[in-house]
Amino acid sequence: MATYSIEWNDPYCLGRYEPTLLAGAPWRRLLVMGDSIAAGVGDPVDGYADEAWADRLAAALGADHLNLGRAGARVTDVHAGQLDEALAFGPDLTVVAAGANDAFRRSFTASAVVTELEEIVSALVGSGSLVVTLGCFDLGRTSFLPPERRRGLSERLHDLGRLTEQMCLRHGGIHVDFLWHAALDDALLSADRLHINRRGHAIVAADVIRSLSRRLAPRAVSP
Numbered sequence: 695m696a697t698y699s700i701e702w703n704d705p706y707c708l709g710r711y712e713p714t715l716l717a718g719a720p721w722r723r724l725l726v727m728g729d730s731i732a733a734g735v736g737d738p739v740d741g742y743a744d745e746a747w748a749d750r751l752a753a754a755l756g757a758d759h760l761n762l763g764r765a766g767a768r769v770t771d772v773h774a775g776q777l778d779e780a781l782a783f784g785p786d787l788t789v790v791a792a793g794a795n796d797a798f799r800r801s802f803t804a805s806a807v808v809t810e811l812e813e814i815v816s817a818l819v820g821s822g823s824l825v826v827t828l829g830c831f832d833l834g835r836t837s838f839l840p841p842e843r844r845r846g847l848s849e850r851l852h853d854l855g856r857l858t859e860q861m862c863l864r865h866g867g868i869h870v871d872f873l874w875h876a877a878l879d880d881a882l883l884s885a886d887r888l889h890i891n892r893r894g895h896a897i898v899a900a901d902v903i904r905s906l907s908r909r910l911a912p913r914a915v916s917p
Contacts, residue, residue, distance in 0.1 A: 700741040706877040707742075707896045708903065715907040716754045721824070724752050724759035725785030727776045727814075728792040730889060731828065731898075732763025737884035739892040748789065750899035757787070768795045769810045777814055781821050788818045789826045789902065793858065797830070797850040804853035812861045819865045824909075826902060827862040829855035829871035831878050831890065838880065838887040870905050872898070 701707050708715075726732050726748040734746025743750075752759040760783050762776040772792045780788065792814075796807045815825050833839060834848030852873060859869040872878075877897050884891045890898070 701743065701893075701896055704742075704893070704896070706875075706900065707893075708900045712900070712903070715903055716910075719755055719906065719910060721755055721787035721906075722757050723783065723785045723787070724748075724755060724757045725762070725780050725783050725788040725818075725823070726751075726759065726791070727762040727780050727788065728772055728790055729763060729767040729795050730765035731794065731830075732761065732789070732791040733765055734761070734763065734895070735765055735884070735889045736895050737889075737891045742892045742896050744892055745895065747895040747898035747902065750896070751789070751902055754899075754903050755787075760785075763791065766795060767792065769793055769807050769814075773810055773814055777817060781817060784821070785818070785823045787826070787906075788823045789828065790814060790818075791828045793854045794830045794851070797854050798847070800846070802850050802854075804850065804857050807854060808857040808861050811858060812865075815862065815865050815867065819867070825862065825865060825867040826905070827858050827867060827869045828898070828902075829858065829869065829873050831872045831875060831882070831894070833883075833888070835878055836880050836883065836887075838883065868905050868909060870898075870901050872901070875901075 738744045769792050793807050796802050818825050830851050834844040855873050862869040882894045
């Protein structure tokens with residue numbers, strides 16, 4: 695597994711000048727909602743800023759922001775407990791990180807989870823917000839999970855990611871996928887062996903910022 699002494703040397707994080715990628719971006723009210731990934735849970739890592747990905751994104755945008763993320767939240771919790779406050783905030787950009795806690799249960803049905811997730815996304819889009827969804831890192835690829843459980847978790851996370859991406863794109867949103875991310879190894883996780891650490895948060899922020907910058911890039915005009 696690769697290690698990097700400081701964040702600037704890490705090819706999976708933003709380069710020294712890339713934080714300006716969103717300079718002049720139109721989004722002024724950032725809303726983050728979902729589970730512990732949204733909330734920013736993660737251990738510090740030497741050489742990396744002790745910041746969650748959502749705080750990094752807000753700083754890159756220079757936007758007002760509200761984070762409603764709650765550790766342990768399932769999709770039903772996000773829908774019932776966060777959506778009204780999210781809509782009241784009036785975001786023009788929303789990042790939704792939800793579904794992983796559902797996928798950890800063997801009773802998980804991806805289509806049912808994404809159906810409820812779509813109700814959240816459609817309400818936000820209807821209020822005028824661009825929505826970004828996140829695909830989870832595939833923890834089935836780490837050594838911490840017992841071998842007999844890895845395949846089942848990977849399959850559930852991949853089902854969730856595939857359906858979430860399809861749904862998000864139908865609503866004109868952006869899906870940022872981490873399932874196959876090359877940086878994933880045991881060293882990317884916190885001591886709880888479940889949540890990404892601050893290096894992981896730096897990587898998430900980098901990929902979200904780059905994805906948003908591509909949305910802003912002028913489209914080629916056919917001759």
